[in-house]
Each structure stands twice: as structure tokens, then as C-alpha cells.
Amino acid sequence: MRNFSVLSDLDFESVVSDLIAGEVGTHVERFARGADGGIDLRWRLPGGQLAIAQCKHYFKSSFSQLLASAKDEVSKVKKQAPGEYRFYTSFDLTVSQKQKIYELFSSWMSGPELVYGGRDIDGELTRNGEVERRHIKLWLSTGTELFWATNSELASRSSMLRTRLERTLNTYIEGDSYEESMKILDEHNVCLIAGVPGIGKSALAQMLVASYLALGYQPIEVSEDIKEAWAALDTKHSQIFFYDDFLGQISFSERMGKNEDSRLANFIDAVGGMKHKKLVMTTREYILRDARRDYRRLVDLGDDLHFILELDDYSRLDRAQILYSHLWHADVSVECLAELSDGGWKRIVDHSGYNPRLIEYCTGPSFDSSSKGYLDRFVDILTHPEELWRNAYERHLIDSQKALLLTLASMPVQASHPDLQAAYLSFCSESHLHANAASFRSSLEMLEMTFISIAKRGAEVMVSFHSPSVAEFILDQIREDPATLSSLIASVVFFEQLTALRNATGEDSSFSTSASSGVVRHMPINLFGDEFTEALMGTFESPSPVKILNQSGYVTGYEDPYGLFENRLEAVLGLEPELRPPNTWIESRLVFLADRWKNLQGEKSDAIRLYRKVSKLQKDRSISVSEEVLAEFHETLESWLSSSLEGTSDWSAFVDFNSFEDVDDIDDDIRDQFLDHALSELDAWDPSPPDLNDLVELAELFDVYPSIEESVAEAHQREEEHDAKQEDDSHATRYPRSRMSETGGDIDEMFNRFKASES
The missing domain is CATH 1.10.10 (Arc Repressor Mutant, subunit A)
Structure with a gap:
């Protein structure tokens, strides 16, 4: 019988759903646990009645536990009153056990044959090979077990590799990285997987090895030197060579002995020219770069053999499924699992420090997964993965x-x-x-x-x-x-x-x-x-290492950012008193900035904030600068703000500095000047000025909004039309996804299975 233990409960439901769909020839709906009312799967019978199925993945449990769970479903099924009811379990049922379950649901079953045990499902998969092939973990598990069973001598010699492959198959989630690396291996016979520590290089490599084992390839694991591979090379058999950390776990000096680079390069060339030979290697990217500098032949390893595994290769759904799969197969208490339901999973899946190795560690036996606070402990590891x-x-x-x-x-x-x-x-x-x-x-x-x-x-x-x-x-x-x-x-x-x-x-x-x-x-x-x-x-007057970027995000030059010196002086004034330079130096910087403002250099909003900071510290006696310098600082800023009213941001800064509380405080000439500015802006921009909201707020303050109201309405109309067209263009190029949604709803349903109230 197939090894269903490699499947999570979700995987098991998916397999059963595909088997039923293949049999009845219609769409089969799937439902989240907790809201199903006794339904995992549902479809229409030819007469129009609804049929439902329940899936119980109970490979870890006893029959008494399975039977108790089945009894809990009876009242739910009674409410549904389906035209047909099926019960699927991965448990290997005896005839009497199947009869006991049938007796619970006999009102909705035509016979005990609608109770499917593990062997029944196994038979269905044998008759529907395309279903098994769609479920990569099940297919690989079946294929590798068949290989080990028919190659007992190899199984004995490769026992450690077999153990690692079986462990990886339990928790691996197929993603784009698997497909891309398989393509490299298929085309070139060699795939070199590189990446940072803990990103999942070895797991991906093991999945590639398992894929070829299922096709009958003999595995040859190289542990110390490529000479092992040369010695095992057999032209009569299909072989896949696996060389994990081929440049060493810490340094290439661990393995790269005399002429090792040449022997490795020659072996790669040999495998590349053989039809039934494959080579999978892994290394940490920084070690590969280091080794390539010192070993000439390693430079010849072409980029077409190279697959860089990065965290970006994992989508949000991939991350969630990896986490779920590890939790499903781990010995984690129901109380700890419940902490990840109702959105708790997001703290892990969306964490910037998400890493497959850390996921494995936090779901493993060395981590506290039985006491309260599991989610917090998990997140702490992701936040501080120093080791x-x-x-x-x-x-x-x-x-x-x-x-x-x-x-x-x-x-x-x-x-x-x-x-x-x-x-x-x-x-x-x-x-x-x-x-x-x-x-x-x-x-x-x-x-x-x-x-x-x-x-x-x-x-x-x-x-x-x-x-x-x-x-x-x-x-x-x-x-x-x-x-x-x-x-x-x-x-x-x-x-x-x-x-x-x-x-x-x-x-x-x-x-x-x-x-x-x-x-x-x-x-x-x-x-x-x-x-x-x-x-x-x-x-203080050094160039800025922060580069000015244009709208496309490209560097346009080495100019200092606006407000550079204003922000620098504000940072100095925000330091503890013992870290600040002397008052005489602070005075000199105020004079320096005032001279720049006279030449219209600087950022006005930053200048206003700095001025208020200086005034407060002077009032609090945290700094002491001369009144003459402070007065000059104020007068220069005031003159700069009022004499260069060109853009809406200039007007906002002018209003902010003067703190106008009433329209009567504003000079008529200033009001007329702003009105001219507002009308000009509304006329010059299409569909509307980028700071339209600010413009409207200022117009209301200056009491000139009625004069621009019609133009503002037209600008809003153009904005709406522009946004609608962009939205239409966006939908026109959008492709439907066949996978679960990554927005959170489907993932929420997945993790809600871990609620403590569920069995």
C-alpha cells in the first residue's frame, strides 16, 4: 500500500477530491474545516441531488479514535441529508472495521463499499495513475519506495540518504524552484544549487534525486571527494549523483585538494555528455565565489548549470504551505497549534526573517512546542537568527x-x-x-x-x-x-x-x-x-551617501538631498547633551544654514522644523547661542519663505511658519497671489495637480475656494476617468491563478484547522 504518511490532511483531501472528480466527471467542491457541517467535499449526482464526502487522515491514530471521530459526524450528516455520503480514510481498515463505520452512515450509503480505507484508495490510485502523478509527494514516495524495495543492496548502502529523502518528502512543498531546477537538470544533466545557509538547498536537491529515483535511476551520494563518483560511474545503469556542500560546509579548503577542481570539472563534462547520468550539487554561494577565484577550472562551470535559490523564490502561499506541512508532521501540541489559527500564522509567513531551516527547527524536537507562547517563541527565532x-x-x-x-x-x-x-x-x-x-x-x-x-x-x-x-x-x-x-x-x-x-x-x-x-x-x-x-x-559638510533617485528609481547624480544640512543639524541637536558639539560650533552651523537660505538652498519644511527645535532648546536652556545669531536665523528663514512662493509646497511652508489662525491675518495681496497660483496649477496639470488636496485646503484657508471650485471639480472628474482607464488596462493584462489565493483567506482556512477545538 502507498505511504500516505507523506501527505498532510490537506494533501489527502486533495488526492481524494481528484479521485472522485475523475470518477464522477464533475467538479468537486472543497471546504474548510470548522465551517463544513460534516462536509469536506461536495458534488452533484446525475439526478441533481448533492453528494458529500468526509476525509479522515488518521494514519497516526488507532481505529477507536477514528470510530469516535466518525460518530461525531453523524449528527452533521443528518442535517445535510445528502443523496449520497462517502467516508474516506487513510487508515487500513479490516472488513469488520469498515462495517462498523458503514453502520453509522447506512442511511446515506448504498453499501459498505462507500467506506474507503487506505487499501481502497490505493487501488483507486493504481487505476488512475494521472491523479497520483499530479501529487508529486505521493508519486515520489511511491516511486522511491518501489526503487528501494527492488534494489535492496543499494538501499542498505544508501540508508542515510534514504532516511533524509523520506524526511524531506514529508514536508516539502513543490514550488517554482523545483520546476526550474528540474528543467536545468533535464536539459544539462547537471544542476548546481547555490544559496545562503538555511534557504533549502539540500531539500531541493533531495527532491531532484527522489524524482529520478522514481524513474529508476540509481543514487550515488558523494561524501568526501569527486573520486567517489568516478569510481561508481557505471555506463550500464541510469545514475544520479548527489554531492551536497561539494565545496565544504565552511570553506572550500575542506574538500578542494590538489587537482580537485580539474577532476570535478572533468566529471561534470563527462556527465553532461551521457544520456542517463545526472549530477546534483549544492554549495553556499559565498564559498563558490571564493573557490572560483582560486581554482581556474571552477570558473568554467557555466551559468546555465547554476540555480540560485533565494527567499524570493517562495511565494506567500509556498511559505504558508511549508509551515503548515512541517506543523502537520511535527509533534506540536494542539494548544500551540491553535496559536497559529485566526491569523496568527501571518506573524511567521510574512516575517522578513522567514527561512525554511528556521521553520524546520521551530517545528522540531529541540524546540519547545508544547507550552503556551509557542508563536512568540517562533517569531523570536525568526527575528534573531544570529546563529x-x-x-x-x-x-x-x-x-x-x-x-x-x-x-x-x-x-x-x-x-x-x-x-x-x-x-x-x-x-x-x-x-x-x-x-x-x-x-x-x-x-x-x-x-x-x-x-x-x-x-x-x-x-x-x-x-x-x-x-x-x-x-x-x-x-x-x-x-x-x-x-x-x-x-x-x-x-x-x-x-x-x-x-x-x-x-x-x-x-x-x-x-x-x-x-x-x-x-x-x-x-x-x-x-x-x-x-x-x-x-x-x-x-557635517561631507557629501551624502544617500543618492537622489528619479521617478524610475535610478540614480541621477551625486547631488545632496534637499534638507541635508537641516536634517543633520536637527540630528545633532537631538543627541544627548554629552554628545553634542560646543555651543560655538552650533552657532557656526546656524550661520552656515542662514547663508544657504539666502541663496535659496535647502528644504523649507525641514528648515521650519529645525528652527522650532532650536528655539525650544534655547528656551529650555539646553543650548546657548547668541540672541543676534538666533534673530538673524529667524529673519533669514522668514524672508526665504515669503520671497519664493512658486509651488504649492512653498505656500504650505509659508502658512505653516506663519501659523495663520484666521483669514483676517492674511494680507489681501498674498491672498490674490495665492489665487493666481491655484488657477495656474489647475490649468497646467492633467489630469490634476499632484498636490490637489493641499491646494484645496490652502484655498479654503485663504477664503478663495469658491473661485476655484469649478476647476477643482473638473480636475476630480479627469482623475476618476484616468483611474478608471488604468484599472481597465490592469484587468486586461491580468491572468487567472489556478492555485490557492495568497491574499490570506484560503490560507486562514488552512491554519484554522489547528484550532484546539478540532480533533
Whole structure:
């Protein structure tokens, strides 16, 4: 009999639904548990009456438990009064057991043959092979079991591989990555799967191996050296070779002995030319990049053999099904499972730190899955997955590569290549590390796709952390090491590096985490007050590492963002008093900004906010600047705001600064000037000005709205027509999905099966 244990309850229902649909030739409806009233599946009989079926996936349970559950369904079925009722279970029923269930539902069954046990379903699948093939886990489980049964010698030699394959089959969810990697393997006979630790490389590779086992291929697992594969190569048999972590788990030096790269490359060439040979390899992407630099033949591994597995390859539905499948097969208490129903699952599935390895860990025997608070514990692991990265960081990366990551942690979320290089070289110099442009490029290449991501935006290359969990891990390294933090402060090239370090290491940091000791640790920037303050003053007028982007998101230049210096001074004034520069320096920055405003440079809304901050701190005696400087600061800002009223945002800033409370406070000339502006804006934009709502609010304040009301109505009409056309165009290119919805409704129904009230 087929191994139904690889199926979840949802999988089992889906198999039964397809079997019934194939038999009756009509659509079979499926329903969520809890709202079904005794219905899992429903369809129409030829006479028009409704038929319903119940599915009980009870492979873990005793018959007494199954019978008790069946008795609970009787009252529900009585209310439905179906024309036909069927009962399906994966339990292997005896004749007497089937009779007992039939007696419960005999009023709606023509005979005990409508009670389907595991062997009955097994027979139906044998007669309907296309149904089994649609359910990949069941098909692979059947195929691999048949292979092991008919190849006992191989089963004995490959017992560990067999165990891993069976475990993976239980929880694996087929997604696009499986199809794409299978296509590579089919076309080229070789597939190299690379990705970050824990992303699911080995599980995907094992599914590929299982797929070919089901086709009769003999598995050859390579554990130490490619010489094992050469020794096992047999031209008489179909074979699939599996080389997990072929470059080592920590470093390629573990495995890449003398001439190993040539032997591996030669084996790949050989397999690529053989019809019935397949090779599946996995590695961590950063190790592959490192090895390619030192081993010439590895460069020859073409990109057409290369499948990069990334978190983006998992859709929201994929993530939810992976989680559900692990929970279904795990020993998790019903109380803990209930915490994931009613939307609790979203905290895991939508978490930025979602990772298949962490899902496996949090549903495994080493994790507390029996006591209250399971969901919170689960989310904590996703939020702080430091151990996922620690091994690779501490044991594999060299100091210059670590330096690049430490530097990146002080930069904007996306740092430009030249800015990051400048900051990196400065940090290496301060840390007495030898570094140059070549080592910077080398480090980027090795870290890409694991610790960092590199993307081109227009003509500019931008660098960022591969995921939030990596960024957090690197920040933890900074928090826990005073020497590193001190060197970063002393080496900063950009003012924003200091604010990033302050935000990430202060005691009010939103990034604060629990270290391995279990105690929340901080590395307050206050410990380096003098160094920090000196760096602030030295970088205040530095260029900004934040790039100006156009509407397409591409870098358009290196100009400073609007409000750069206003925001920088506001950040300085927001620091603790012991970190602020002297009052004389603050005065000099006020003069510096006033000179810029005279030249119409800056961002008005930021300038107003800064002015109010300065005024408050002066009033509270938190800072002390001369009254002359403060008066000049005010007068310059007032003049700038009133003398450059060109756009609606200029008018909003003017009103904000003057705090008009009544229309009588506004000069008639100013009111007329605004009316001219409003009419001009409404006439110039199609379908409407981008800040139409602001324009209307200002018109009401200036008491000129009646003069523009008709034009505003026309603008709203054009907006509605424009939006309707865009919506029509959107629907015209939308394709229907055949899978479950990813919006949450169908997924909610899936996880609501875990409510404690359900058996």
C-alpha cells in the first residue's frame, strides 16, 4: 500500500477530491474545516441531488479514535441529508472495521463499499495513475519506495540518504524552484544549487534525486571527494549523483585538494555528455565565489548549470504551505497549534526573517512546542537568527571581508559602490588592515548573494545586505565589540554613518537584541563621546551617501538631498547633551544654514522644523547661542519663505511658519497671489495637480475656494476617468491563478484547522 504518511490532511483531501472528480466527471467542491457541517467535499449526482464526502487522515491514530471521530459526524450528516455520503480514510481498515463505520452512515450509503480505507484508495490510485502523478509527494514516495524495495543492496548502502529523502518528502512543498531546477537538470544533466545557509538547498536537491529515483535511476551520494563518483560511474545503469556542500560546509579548503577542481570539472563534462547520468550539487554561494577565484577550472562551470535559490523564490502561499506541512508532521501540541489559527500564522509567513531551516527547527524536537507562547517563541527565532550566520562569519570570512560587512552596517540601506569603497578603505586603515580597491572588489564578489546583494540602478552599482537578519547579525558584532565600534567612529567618511551607528547602538535602539548569554546587551555610543563628537563636527559638510533617485528609481547624480544640512543639524541637536558639539560650533552651523537660505538652498519644511527645535532648546536652556545669531536665523528663514512662493509646497511652508489662525491675518495681496497660483496649477496639470488636496485646503484657508471650485471639480472628474482607464488596462493584462489565493483567506482556512477545538 502507498505511504500516505507523506501527505498532510490537506494533501489527502486533495488526492481524494481528484479521485472522485475523475470518477464522477464533475467538479468537486472543497471546504474548510470548522465551517463544513460534516462536509469536506461536495458534488452533484446525475439526478441533481448533492453528494458529500468526509476525509479522515488518521494514519497516526488507532481505529477507536477514528470510530469516535466518525460518530461525531453523524449528527452533521443528518442535517445535510445528502443523496449520497462517502467516508474516506487513510487508515487500513479490516472488513469488520469498515462495517462498523458503514453502520453509522447506512442511511446515506448504498453499501459498505462507500467506506474507503487506505487499501481502497490505493487501488483507486493504481487505476488512475494521472491523479497520483499530479501529487508529486505521493508519486515520489511511491516511486522511491518501489526503487528501494527492488534494489535492496543499494538501499542498505544508501540508508542515510534514504532516511533524509523520506524526511524531506514529508514536508516539502513543490514550488517554482523545483520546476526550474528540474528543467536545468533535464536539459544539462547537471544542476548546481547555490544559496545562503538555511534557504533549502539540500531539500531541493533531495527532491531532484527522489524524482529520478522514481524513474529508476540509481543514487550515488558523494561524501568526501569527486573520486567517489568516478569510481561508481557505471555506463550500464541510469545514475544520479548527489554531492551536497561539494565545496565544504565552511570553506572550500575542506574538500578542494590538489587537482580537485580539474577532476570535478572533468566529471561534470563527462556527465553532461551521457544520456542517463545526472549530477546534483549544492554549495553556499559565498564559498563558490571564493573557490572560483582560486581554482581556474571552477570558473568554467557555466551559468546555465547554476540555480540560485533565494527567499524570493517562495511565494506567500509556498511559505504558508511549508509551515503548515512541517506543523502537520511535527509533534506540536494542539494548544500551540491553535496559536497559529485566526491569523496568527501571518506573524511567521510574512516575517522578513522567514527561512525554511528556521521553520524546520521551530517545528522540531529541540524546540519547545508544547507550552503556551509557542508563536512568540517562533517569531523570536525568526527575528534573531544570529546563529544562522555566526558559523560562516566567524570561521570562513577573512578580516577584510568582515570589515566590508561592518562598514556596510554603518551605511544607508543601499550604499553606492564608490561610497562604500571609500568608507571601507578608511575603516581598514583605522583598523590596520591592508586593503585596496582590488581587495574591496574581491570581498564584494565573495559576499554577494549570501551576506550582501548587489544591484545596478541606472549607471550606479548599489550594495545592501542580503536580508534584514544578516544586517542584524552584523550589528550585533558591532554592539558586542568596543574596539570595532571605536574604529568605525574614528574612520567615518560620511555624517550619516554616525547617525546609523548611534541609532543601532544606543540604549533606545530598536535593534537591541539578546546576546548568547541571554542578557540584553548594548554598546552605548556614549562610551565614545569625545570620538563621536569630533567625528560629527568633521563630517557635517561631507557629501551624502544617500543618492537622489528619479521617478524610475535610478540614480541621477551625486547631488545632496534637499534638507541635508537641516536634517543633520536637527540630528545633532537631538543627541544627548554629552554628545553634542560646543555651543560655538552650533552657532557656526546656524550661520552656515542662514547663508544657504539666502541663496535659496535647502528644504523649507525641514528648515521650519529645525528652527522650532532650536528655539525650544534655547528656551529650555539646553543650548546657548547668541540672541543676534538666533534673530538673524529667524529673519533669514522668514524672508526665504515669503520671497519664493512658486509651488504649492512653498505656500504650505509659508502658512505653516506663519501659523495663520484666521483669514483676517492674511494680507489681501498674498491672498490674490495665492489665487493666481491655484488657477495656474489647475490649468497646467492633467489630469490634476499632484498636490490637489493641499491646494484645496490652502484655498479654503485663504477664503478663495469658491473661485476655484469649478476647476477643482473638473480636475476630480479627469482623475476618476484616468483611474478608471488604468484599472481597465490592469484587468486586461491580468491572468487567472489556478492555485490557492495568497491574499490570506484560503490560507486562514488552512491554519484554522489547528484550532484546539478540532480533533
